[in-house]
Amino acid sequence: MxxxxxxxxxxxxxxxxxxxxxxxxxxxxxxxxSKGARTVELTGGDTMKYDVTSIQAKPGERLHVVLKSNGTAPKIVMAHNFVLLKPGTSALEFNNAAMTARDTDFIPPAMKDKIIANTGLAGPGETVDVTFTAPTKPGAYEYLCSFPGHYQVGMKGELVVK
Ligand SMILES: [Cu+2]
Missing domain, CATH: 1.20.5 (Single alpha-helices involved in coiled-coils or other helix-helix interfaces)
Structure with missing residues (x-):
């Protein structure tokens, strides 16, 4: 039996x-x-920096940005995201507004229209991603991690469209 x-x-x-x-x-x-999109991999860790601080893209190119956190600190004190801002948006201003936006994963609702693309938050060992179309207008577009304090220590970069 x-x-x-x-x-x-x-x-x-x-x-x-x-x-x-x-x-x-x-x-x-x-x-x-994300099919047909080019994958761009980034990591962020406890040092609060992206390993990739410049991404090149063709105008209107489909991009699949994958961000992995290789940190070890708990997510509540150390998480990372990728927020690509529209031109003319102050990253500092966005960062400051994000500080009080924990409820929305540090994406300030009032500045949602200033974003081209963003991921969610990645805690230690987690991966987040977003697929979007790069702007058609050549130029440099800023991206940052909007977790409090990270932009100030340099967790930022630029998407260069040309
Ligand atoms: Cu971060």
Whole structure:
């Protein structure tokens, strides 16, 4: 009897596994929207810096920015995002407004219209991403991490469209 139930269990396990595997399909759908986009990988860690501070793009190019946090400090005190600002937007002003916007993952609701693209927050070991179309107008577009304090110590960079 015991052997029988063990066999049953073994027969059930693969079903459970395949059911669990349907979950990444949602991520697959997301990957579909980044299809045709060029992936740009960035990391950020406990030093509060991006490893990539300049991204080159062609006007109107589809980009898939992937940000991984390789830090170890708890997410509540150390998380990172990628926020690409529209031209003419002060990164400092955005940063200052973000400080009090913990409820919205440091994306100040009043300045949402100043953003070209942004990811969510990545805690230690986490990866966040966003797919967007680079501006068609050549120029340098600033990006920053809007977690409090990070912009001030230099967690920023620029997307250069040319
Ligand atoms: Cu950061």
């Amino acid at each position: 015991k052997v029988f139930s063990l066999v049953c269990l073994l027969a059930v396990v693969p079903v459970a596994v395949s059911a669990a595997q349907t979950k990444p399909k949602a991520a697959g759908t997301q990957a579909k929207s």
